[in-house]
Amino acid sequence: MDDLKITGLRTRAVNVPLQYTLKTAGGTIATVPLVLIDLLTDANVTGHAYVFTYTPLALKPIQSLIDELGAVVNGLPLAPFEIDRVLNARFRLLGHTGLVRIATAGIDMAAWDAKAKAHRLPLVELLGGKARPIPAYDSHGMDDVELGTKRARDALEAGFKAIKTKAGYATLERDLEVIRAIKQVTGDSVELMIDYNQGLSVPEARRRGRALEAEGIAWIEEPTLQHDYAGHASIREALRIPVQIGENWFGPEDMQKAIDAQACDLCMPDVMKIGGVTGWLKASALAEQHGMPMSSHIFQEFSAHLLAVTPTAHYLERMDLAGPILDPVLRFKDGNALVGDEPGAGIRWREEEVSRFLV
Structure with missing residues (x-):
């Protein structure tokens, strides 16, 4: 159970409705743009997560970035702290913040979800x-x-x-x-x-x-x-x-x-x-x-x-x-x-x- 590996990553962009338009002093959010993440493993266990891009303008850039990161994490052990180390090192020069942090966090959440499912345990x-x-x-x-x-x-x-x-x-x-x-x-x-x-x-x-x-x-x-x-x-x-x-x-x-x-x-x-x-x-x-x-x-x-x-x-x-x-x-x-x-x-x-x- 501890030697699982990541075998792939799938993303989908959606824009879902809100029951109430979210008005704030900083702007209005009328819909919820999300990138859905499915992280695949060699144990036929799939981890799920989503990230919220706040504006539809950021949907495709963040989805594309997560897709590109799929190649980086493919083949890595399903070990979230190791994945975090690899991704931190990859973005040390660019800066691990903004859209980059959102993309890597989505992968981290999906990895933890997959690991908990592999152990048949709630995440907590x-x-x-x-x-x-x-x-x-x-x-x-x-x-x-x-x-x-x-x-x-x-x-x-x-x-x-x-x-x-x-x-x-x-x-x-x-x-x-x-x-x-x-x-x-x-x-x-x-x-x-x-x-x-x-x-x-x-x-x-x-x-x-x-x-x-x-x-x-x-x-x-x-x-x-x-x-x-x-x-x-x-x-x-x-x-x-x-x-x-x-x-x-x-x-x-x-x-x-x-x-x-x-x-x-x-x-x-x-x-x-x-x-x-x-x-x-x-x-x-x-x-x-x-x-x-x-x-x-x-x-x-x-x-x-x-x-x-x-x-x-x-x-x-x-x-x-x-x-x-x-x-x-x-x-x-x-x-x-x-x-x-x-x-x-x-x-x-x-x-x-x-x-x-x-x-």
């Missing part, structure tokens, strides 16, 4: 952990009052005890109006997180953050440009609300820079951008070392397994981007994510639906 058990309920929050867009309150009611009825909504309207007064309307629905028993998606200047983030302190907000996320760690540190120093960042860290090295700058109270790596399962494990060690609560960003299927082996696990983000093309293996009950006992990470393509949304 292959990683040495045990499946357990993971607290989850329902993640919403910049929905304004009517839709924002409707989605809050739906989340409460579904059992969620935490909700995130996006803000960054034209005025602070509008932010407060929307947030207070949602709080009227949720009451004080539900945690409410606010995500600004990098939409504010540092002075404006401090101003709006101070106004939010009286609203009982659980965290304020990416209030200013994600790479401005000094700016985030000054916002953090000015506010009593915890500052959350991390979804745009490309690799654990970015996370270390943010920690060194004291830019955040909380962290939420994105399993794709941080470097796949292997990158997540490195980030988890950093979070433990610094006592930093660690949440996930999208990719809920893999994230539920990874948070179960994360010592400082905080929240899973429930945002079902790939739902239209996946069988619903991951379940949510009483505000928790439940992975079940299926081997791998729980990625099963609904092939008929995949065919509908092929690009």
Whole structure:
């Protein structure tokens, strides 16, 4: 079982619909462009993963890059840490970030999925952990009052005890109006997180953050440009609300820079951008070392397994981007994510639906 080798790689590009258009202070996402990855092995076990390209413009470049990397990993042992070493070395001169990191992370996730399936174990058990309920929050867009309150009611009825909504309207007064309307629905028993998606200047983030302190907000996320760690540190120093960042860290090295700058109270790596399962494990060690609560960003299927082996696990983000093309293996009950006992990470393509949304 430990001498398995990779024998091939297949990719498909799809663009799937969203139930609700995802409006943010940084732009609007109307559809979900994904590259689906099937990693083949000589044991007739196939690993599945997907990467999210944010814009359809990046679909074909990322798909092409993953296809090219198929030749690099073909014949390698199904050993994710060794694959990570090989790919890191390959891109040392070019730089292992951006689209390159997305492509290699997709292969890493598929390799871990295949390895767990080969051992007939859920990914969490292959990683040495045990499946357990993971607290989850329902993640919403910049929905304004009517839709924002409707989605809050739906989340409460579904059992969620935490909700995130996006803000960054034209005025602070509008932010407060929307947030207070949602709080009227949720009451004080539900945690409410606010995500600004990098939409504010540092002075404006401090101003709006101070106004939010009286609203009982659980965290304020990416209030200013994600790479401005000094700016985030000054916002953090000015506010009593915890500052959350991390979804745009490309690799654990970015996370270390943010920690060194004291830019955040909380962290939420994105399993794709941080470097796949292997990158997540490195980030988890950093979070433990610094006592930093660690949440996930999208990719809920893999994230539920990874948070179960994360010592400082905080929240899973429930945002079902790939739902239209996946069988619903991951379940949510009483505000928790439940992975079940299926081997791998729980990625099963609904092939008929995949065919509908092929690009």
